[in-house]
Amino acid sequence: MPRNEASRVTGEWDDGERRPGRRKAIRYGVPVAVAGVAAATIGLVPAFAGSGDPDLPEISAQDLIAKVAASDVQQLSGTVRTSTDLGLPELPGGMGAGALGSGQDKGGADPKDKLMELASGSHTLRVAADGPDRQRVSVIDKAAEYSLVRDGDKVWGYDSGSNTAFRATGPESDTAKKGDLPKGVGDVTPQELAEHVLDAAGDTTSVTVDGTAKIAGRDAYQLLVKPKQAGSTVGSVRIAVDADNGVPLRFTLTPKSGGAPALEAGFTSVDFAKPAAGTFAFDPPKGAKIIDGDRVSTQRHDDAAGTEAGDLPKGLPGGLPHGLDEARGGDDGGMDVIGHGWTAIAKIEGAGAAPGKAGQAGQDKEGATGQRAGVPAGDAAKFLDSMGEKVTGSFGSGHVFSTRLVNALMTDDGTVYVGAVDRQSLVKAANAEK
């Protein structure tokens, strides 16, 4: 060992039999091996976990749907991972709900604003429920959290990012229906999503059982729902249903254009035991700004048609068919629904059709796409040209705004057609309405 003076100094590895070069290689092999083992663990564990589809007795689609309907699980808590990829540009972290037009002055605690954030990107939610009128949903943000707690007729929202609490006494008007959480945030749990889709399943839909899966450590059947109507942009909806108690555990919506799911929500852990009693208790923290939700929601209803477009993203993750069906039943003056089932198209009259109004509707929509909010109305036309594609038909001309799932046609006179349908269907609908 001519060069190896070091060994003589330390005397640590002076065994003389092995050659230093080989020893060196062996020693450098250790970190490589550690890295390799780590990489293999990361890479293979999910693969193994995924491969073990459980063997479950055959079940027909009807029986499975019945099982979902009959499921009377009242108590559960768990973690839900949602990811939404509607083809909208991702919202930069800081400018979530607050930056999206209408919500700004009211602080971040309004559930509707929060839902806008859920309409893009991935989110982790913690949910807990105990009976029909005690629920809690917490959206886990980076170093912040948004909680929505319902205990009887008290509804509280708390946004730690802005230290704002949102209060509503009694269920909000549009949520009273099912005794759910204030609409929207509650809508993103797999159960709600699945319910919306199965509600809408009729002659326009094919439903089959397609294999099994293991979700959050539980055995589940996979229900495959496909729209039969040609114009729909929805490729398929896959719902994993707990084989034991019929609770939907995962919901995946794939657009017809393929690729990653446009919408996915699934439990990463779930527990059907009764949640701790303190879970549903909420006292507004000292120093928090408190917003009275009842007053806010009445204000919102006075906002008329323009807001309705702003509310649209709410319908998207909430299950499109449902959102539209509900809109059909709604009494909001400016909104009609054309068609039914998966290809239903919402028509929103631009009341007055003033450029400012059209601009506002456009703005809200653009706000949702995260491009920019708060464009002066005068720039609206130019802005529309940059955002949407110009189309013409016997209805006149307008712009089509496309996402992976939803297309919207805004005519030059301010009427908006929106639906989970391809652009030809939108133009056809607009022509038919003329």
Add this chain to the structure above:
Amino acid sequence: MSRAETVEQAPDVRAPRPLWTLGLLRNELGMTFRRRRTLVLLAVLALVPVLVGIAVRVQTGDGGDRGGPAFISLVTNNGLFLVFTSLAATLPVFLPMALGVVAGDAIAGEAGAGTLRYLLVAPAGRTRLLLVKYTGTLVFCLVATLVVAASALVVGALLFGLGEVTLLSGTTVPLAEGLLRALAVAGVVALSLIGVAALGLFVSTLTGSGIAAMAMTVGVVITFQILNTLPQLHAVQPYLFPHYWLSFADLLRDPVYWDDIRRNLGLQAVYALVFGTAAWARFTTRDITA
């Protein structure tokens, strides 16, 4: 072979080995923390909460805006949140930078000053010397984190007062539990740095120049931070060591959300193991000429 064994066994006869290692460690710690450079680093770190606190205090507008470091809107209500804000503000840059200086200098600095071979004359073995150096940097991680936390606690208490703590979930807990959680947060932040510490130590074994090792360590940290913000690298980001750094905030939820904290600590452990063993492979097979 025979010589190695006699050297290894000798301390057994004279004195218990663990004590000997402790002596080496005590020596190392004394040397690190008596250095003026280390003290200046710690002083700068202690200054960060002061600046953040004063800035929040001066700008009295209510916290509707969501800019700035995490929790900043909560600081005015409770000085304890200055601890979390300061840790969130120092963790991405200041703490790794200070650590990079200490870790990068650990071996390379000795080599540069020509004292490394004297250290190796002592019958401790290179592996043990490396372990002592690594332990020393880990102690520095903990001390630096605690300095930031303690300074923030004092500044926060003076400027904003302390009281019951509102957790991120909106639950209010007594101050004692809040302090306990703050201590846990400081612990997690210190543990978040063990990956960088190992990386710095590995870099330090590569070169004989202390400055080069520090610069490279800090450079790698900054590069990883930048990579972690590029949306195009989404697929790689969960494997970058700074990715889960802010997960310490999950300790402030009710109930505590452990998933990301576990991921963070696991990732740090992997980095520490990989670069620790790489440093060991390099240091035990390298020619020490200075």
